[in-house]
Amino acid sequence: MTRPVVAVVGGGITGLVAAYRLRGALGPDARIVVLEQSERLGGKLHTVDLVDGPVDVGAEAFIARRPEVPALLDELGLGDEVVTPSGARPLLYAGGRLHPLPTGTLMGIPAEAGALEGLVDDATLRRIADEPDVPLQWDPTRDMSVAALVGSRFGEQVVRRSVDPLLGGVYSGLSDTAGVRATLPTLAAALDAGATSLTAAVAAALPVPSDKPVFGTLRDGYATLLTALEEAAAAEIHLGTTATGLRRHDGRWSLHPVGDVDAVVLAVPAPEAASLLRDVVPSAAAAAAEIPLGSSVVVALAIPVASALPQNSGILVATGEELSAKAFTLSSRKWPHLAERDALFARASFGRYGDDALLSASDEQLVTLARADLAAVTGVDDEPMAAYVQRWPGGLPQYQAGHNDIVASIEAETAEVGGLEVAGAMLHGVGVPACVASGTTAAARVAARMAG
Numbered sequence: 314m315t316r317p318v319v320a321v322v323g324g325g326i327t328g329l330v331a332a333y334r335l336r337g338a339l340g341p342d343a344r345i346v347v348l349e350q351s352e353r354l355g356g357k358l359h360t361v362d363l364v365d366g367p368v369d370v371g372a373e374a375f376i377a378r379r380p381e382v383p384a385l386l387d388e389l390g391l392g393d394e395v396v397t398p399s400g401a402r403p404l405l406y407a408g409g410r411l412h413p414l415p416t417g418t419l420m421g422i423p424a425e426a427g428a429l430e431g432l433v434d435d436a437t438l439r440r441i442a443d444e445p446d447v448p449l450q451w452d453p454t455r456d457m458s459v460a461a462l463v464g465s466r467f468g469e470q471v472v473r474r475s476v477d478p479l480l481g482g483v484y485s486g487l488s489d490t491a492g493v494r495a496t497l498p499t500l501a502a503a504l505d506a507g508a509t510s511l512t513a514a515v516a517a518a519l520p521v522p523s524d525k526p527v528f529g530t531l532r533d534g535y536a537t538l539l540t541a542l543e544e545a546a547a548a549e550i551h552l553g554t555t556a557t558g559l560r561r562h563d564g565r566w567s568l569h570p571v572g573d574v575d576a577v578v579l580a581v582p583a584p585e586a587a588s589l590l591r592d593v594v595p596s597a598a599a600a601a602a603e604i605p606l607g608s609s610v611v612v613a614l615a616i617p618v619a620s621a622l623p624q625n626s627g628i629l630v631a632t633g634e635e636l637s638a639k640a641f642t643l644s645s646r647k648w649p650h651l652a653e654r655d656a657l658f659a660r661a662s663f664g665r666y667g668d669d670a671l672l673s674a675s676d677e678q679l680v681t682l683a684r685a686d687l688a689a690v691t692g693v694d695d696e697p698m699a700a701y702v703q704r705w706p707g708g709l710p711q712y713q714a715g716h717n718d719i720v721a722s723i724e725a726e727t728a729e730v731g732g733l734e735v736a737g738a739m740l741h742g743v744g745v746p747a748c749v750a751s752g753t754t755a756a757a758r759v760a761a762r763m764a765g
């Protein structure tokens with residue numbers, strides 16, 4: 314048998330996991346080629362050096378209650394690198410002041426009025442309390458935005474002060490551009506199953522309480538995982554190489570600039586996937602082109618250890634506040650290993666879907682803005698010892714209402730042509746665990762097809 318050749322387009326976490334899994338499934342003789350258009354691997358995972366040590370300026374954590382990342386780290390011998398959060402609680406900045414982040418909500422949606430006491434006004438609290446008495450219109454065949462659902466049941470304050478900050482933290486978007494089915498699948502399931510109110514659906518969808526930490530991170534940043542995957546995948550990696558054309562001929566694939574290959578995994582953001590799919594599966598390309606992206610900027614600040622940074626893990630910002638920042642991660646308070654360093658680290662995040670203005674601001678302007686916003690919220694205005702500005706143009710796909718139908722159509726159309734897989738953050742979850750799962754599934758499908 315001739316040596317199998319598989320191309321993986323995109324060297325983010327999804328593409329690297331796909332390459333690693335393909336190596337495992339196809340064995341040492343397979344030729345696995347990874348094309349990455351930038352000059353580094355990792356995509357939205359990026360670890361930089363700040364004050365003599367690593368700091369993540371893209372994703373900084375993973376959901377540890379999902380199995381994919383802990384299992385992958387164990388497999389790669391990196392289980393001991395995992396750090397769990399300190400237990401410090403996050404805050405919410407709303408109405409010009411700090412509040413504890415409400416507990417017992419599903420992405421900020423309360424299961425009872427008491428959860429939002431102090432954050433929203435009395436009329437809103439009464440509305441939440443009375444919500445079970447108001448007949449609920451939910452069509453199990455349709456989708457809607459989270460803002461429309463929550464706004465219609467609880468009012469705008471709940472949307473802007475409680476739900477937006479949490480959804481914005483995950484998707485760089487607002488609840489207006491988040492569809493219920495894709496962003497809150499357990500809530501949609503409870504509503505489909507006949508919940509008679511939103512509060513009842515949230516109560517049914519809330520995860521079972523657990524002592525296990527929700528999040529984990531890596532002691533030396535995501536770079537550790539990227540390096541281990543790169544080594545274990547033993548792939549031909551071409552940095553600074555953009556895949557620009559995909560064609561099918563004689564049962565194989567022709568991928569420019571690689572040449573002929575047996576199978577292709579596209580692990581790139583939606584617009585790039587759309588452009589590569591255009592000639593081979595036009596209907597899937599059209600569907601992928603419907604997924605919009607939200608941009609953001611992360612400014613990592615290193616400030617003196619004596620600074621009076623609050624003893625909280627982070628601060629989410631409600632919509633409509635007089636601040637540019639959407640969130641702060643108080644990294645040295647959140648992660649015990651960073652608390653041991655010779656500086657305090659804080660990350661300010663800017664930008665939301667539809668608001669790309671800050672992408673074109675200079676590094677200096679962004680650092681000034683980060684400092685001013687941190688000072689406005691916490692009173693801390695120490696001169697930074699160092700700062701790092703990372704822009705993420707199109708950093709996160711927006712899972713709008715109808716997203717699951719778009720994904721179903723991309724997957725159904727590509728499944729009809731053998732040896733082509735689409736994977737990554739645009740499909741079944743933007744988080745690192747979902748991307749690991751997606752890369753794994755894509756590799757398994759390619760391997761199954763090649764086996765016969």
Ligand SMILES: Cc1cc2nc3c(=O)[nH]c(=O)nc-3n(C[C@H](O)[C@H](O)[C@H](O)COP(=O)(O)OP(=O)(O)OC[C@H]3O[C@@H](n4cnc5c(N)ncnc54)[C@H](O)[C@@H]3O)c2cc1C
Pocket residue numbers: 322323324325326327328348349350351354355356357358370371372373374375376554555556557580581582585609611705708709736737738739743744745746748
């Ligand atoms: C600021 C920020 C913070 C985040 N925080 C978290 C977090 O704390 N926890 C979490 O779980 N998730 C987080 N996420 C989400 C998560 O990091 C991403 O969704 C995930 O890393 C995406 O991985 P991916 O491999 O699917 O895509 P990407 O990382 O986008 O990788 C795709 C790669 O394809 C390359 N590429 C594109 N087109 C081509 C082409 N034509 N040819 C060759 N290469 C191409 C790109 O250069 C890129 O490297 C965050 C995201 C952002 C932006």
